[in-house]
Amino acid sequence: EDQVTQSPEALRLQEGESSSLNCSYTVSGLRGLFWYRQDPGKGPEFLFTLYSAGEEKEKERLKATLTKKESFLHITAPKPEDSATYLCAVRISTAGGTSYGKLTFGQGTILTVHP
Amino acid sequence: DTEVTQTPKHLVMGMTNKKSLKCEQHMGHRAMYWYKQKAKKPPELMFVYSYEKLSINESVPSRFSPECPNSSLLNLHLHALQPEDSALYLCASSQEMDSYNSPLHFGNGTRLTVT
Numbered sequence: 001e002d003q004v005t006q007s008p009e010a011l012r013l014q015e016g017e018s019s020s021l022n023c024s025y026t027v028s029g030l031r032g033l034f035w036y037r038q039d040p041g042k043g044p045e046f047l048f049t050l051y052s053a054g055e056e057k058e059k060e061r062l063k064a065t066l067t068k069k070e071s072f073l074h075i076t077a078p079k080p081e082d083s084a085t086y087l088c089a090v091r092i093s094t095a096g097g098t099s100y101g102k103l104t105f106g107q108g109t110i111l112t113v114h115p
Numbered sequence: 116d117t118e119v120t121q122t123p124k125h126l127v128m129g130m131t132n133k134k135s136l137k138c139e140q141h142m143g144h145r146a147m148y149w150y151k152q153k154a155k156k157p158p159e160l161m162f163v164y165s166y167e168k169l170s171i172n173e174s175v176p177s178r179f180s181p182e183c184p185n186s187s188l189l190n191l192h193l194h195a196l197q198p199e200d201s202a203l204y205l206c207a208s209s210q211e212m213d214s215y216n217s218p219l220h221f222g223n224g225t226r227l228t229v230t
Contacts, residue, residue, distance in 0.1 A: 034218055043119075043205050043221035044158065051216075087157060102171065103219060105157030 002027040006088050006106035013113050016077045021109045023088030024070040032091040033071050034103065035064050037084045044087055047073075078113045085110050118142050119222035121206050127228045130196060136225045138189040138206030146212035147189040148219065149181060150205040158205055158221075164189060165212040196229045203227075 007022045025033070032051055036044035048057040050066040057064045061082065063074040073086055089103035119140045128134050138147065146165045150158035163171035164183040178200075180192040189206055203226055207219040 032216075032218075036221075041203075041223075041226070043121075043207075043223045046218050046220055049216070049218050089157075102160050102163070102173075103158075107157055 002090070002092055002104055004088060004090055004104050004106040006086075006109050008109060009107065010110040011112070013075075013078055013111070015079055015113055015115050018074070018076045018078070020075070021073040021086055021111070022070060023073070023106055025088075025090050026069075027090055027092045027104070029092050030090060033066055034089045034091070035071070035073055036087040036089065038087055038108070039084050075111070078111075080113045080115050083111055083113045119206055119208055119220055121204075121222035121225050123225060124223070125226045125228075127230060128193065128196065129230055130198070132196075133192070133194045135193065136191040136204055136206075136227075138191075138222060139187055140206075140208040140220075141187060142208060142220070143186075144208035144210050144220075145186060146209045146217070147183060148207040148209075149179075149189070149191050150207060150221075152203040152205055152224070162191075163212060170212060193227075196227075198229045201227055201229045 004025045034049050035047040038044045048064040053068045055066050061076050065072045085108045087108045088106040091103055122137045148163050149161040151161055152158045160173050161175045162181045167183045178195050182190040203224040205221050205224045207221045209217040209219045211217050
């Protein structure tokens, strides 16, 4: 069964304290791994798409990396405004070799950055 | 601001009411989605439309009825809901349903409360 597991469930950091969030997956036919940020009462905000092992993407204080079994979201020198829930999602191939829009989400990591 | 607009932001309805949720996007995307999100849980897929045709129904009860009047609009008609249907309903769109390089972009959702 396809699974996406995020860890830790919650992470509390001091401002400026760098850390990493983990997303591990056991899926067949990965066709994209996506990171989203979600603020309370809002919809998920798209951050990154990763397709192949070894790929890296960066945006401001965030850097996402991908291996064959997991993805990391590295947060460098975080600020209080980085506090949010970070969701990882994967898109997989169907048996027919195509994929469709279904994203399988992990449970998310709640990040709190204290000033 | 998100490019996927959902109305209303909040909705309270009784179990005998009929109401509709609306979603609009002007990014030229040809795939549109409805997701349901309960508190502290990840989004769960309900429906996928591709080129204005229903492509995926994730075994959603018939009290939820989707409609795609054109490529920019998506509605979700609600009838005889139960209190457990209270949740954040998210609309999303992507360039194509089956495209490898096609992340989903979410609206900010409608917070639905069924009394």
